[in-house]
Amino acid sequence: MRRVMNMQPGRARWLLALLPFALIVMVYVVGSAQRRAENPSDKVLPPFGEMSSAIHRVAFEEDKRTGEYLFWSDTGASLERLAIGLSIATALALVLGLLIGLLPIGNAMFAPMTAVMSMIPPMAILPILFIVFGLGELSKVVLIIVGVAPCLMRDLVFTVGSLPREQLVKAQSLGASTWQVLIRVALPQALPRLIASLRLALGPAFLFLISAEAISADSGLGYRIFLLRRYLAMDTILPYVAWITLLAFLMDLALAQLSRRAFPWAHGAEPKA
């Protein structure tokens, strides 16, 4: 008998992966049935049938008041905020990260400031954002930027800063200017790491998005969940949560694929000839 630590899952990998999910579903179904048996109007654990009809209602029937398909307009609004926020955060982190990581002068000037700024709890300044930028889209996007950019940037500074000194000297001995070292040596080697930290930042980004939407919005996935909470509408809230999870999971997967395709050298893979 081998030690457990040396046993490989082999072909049973998929089965093993599905098992915990199946277990959760089973516990839910049993629990739901039990509560329903005790109280036919229970709303806390609705059966799957009710969830699917609730989703059908919001996703495929027009809302009577606005004439929109709520599920999709919520998704669109949330994804738009997320996309704008993450893009700006990434761009900001990239510029500052390269400046601080590569240039001693940039480091002297910006490193202390960013070290202090990144310690500000983003949620603590949310009221300030609402006061300064109003209750519209801008404050939600800014919250995502404030919440995500510092982490991305610090990671980038570290990546660029830990490039071997030899590489930077070598590039200069090939005639590279500071700008050329930046775009041909530092940037390409920073990008795979940036994507990796962006993947890790997806969780916080959703956290800030939903927090901002919960407090002030008129559409969005977070807004809907918190609105429906008043009606105890678990039949819609649960599928919404599942949907948010799925979106985040797919984004993570897409970023992983992008990195593997675009930077094969960073993943030890064979490049295309």
Next chain:
Amino acid sequence: MSALSIRNVWIEYGSQVVLERVNLEIDAGAFIAIVGPSGCGKTSFLRLLLGQERPARGSILLDGKPMPDEPGPDRGVVFQRYSVFPHLTVLGNVLLGPELQSSPLLGRSFGRRRRALVERAHALLSEVGLGDSLHKYPAQLSGGMQQRLALAQALIRQPRVLLLDEPFGALDPGIRGEIHVLMRKLWKETGVTIVMVTHDLREAFLLGTRVVVFDRLRKLPTEAQRYGATISQNIAVHRRHVPGPGDDGIAANDSDRDDPIAVETPGRDDPTPTH
């Protein structure tokens, strides 16, 4: 005229004197091997020539003019490690120098100009034995191959001086022998002036036209701080040449640069020929 002249150079870190009174004239086309015990400032001296470090006193002239105090294309370099860029293919690594030269803004070239550069790079890569590995990344190459690549990458910019910092120190003895042969060949063909730091005496006398020894002349512990190392010996290497069937053909037209040991045969670090 001397390619490099080092005049009364001192290197100090704070109150620690590392090198003192270093005077050295390096002829154009010479192959200088620098040896000495560890911690005697060999690598500091090379960093000085690179422009990574400034002398506390003294001056360095490159072709009669004061040498710029930062790394530049007139001085190529190969380190023991990290000499090639992991994110570029073999071809990309060699193209980098010429591309940086031809395009200040993007550092990339396109179209016909790029094709011309690729042709030049390909020819050089074939010469160092990497003609079949153009699209591999450095991580996919062995240590010896990476150093061949680093040599090609440095030489394509045609530097006045090539600086080598224990370039073959991490290689297996067999592979080291093969790359010595290549090194001599490239040196003769390009006529580049080479300064190599090594701790392998055999390598120093095998490749160098002069072997320069750095050492501390004062060895008392109490004197370690205030007295640095300096050049203790500067030995011209004269090679005996015995013409014969074992001649590798390169040395034949240059009798004092004969290479008695290294023989150019395909070794295990060479790419297997593809037919």
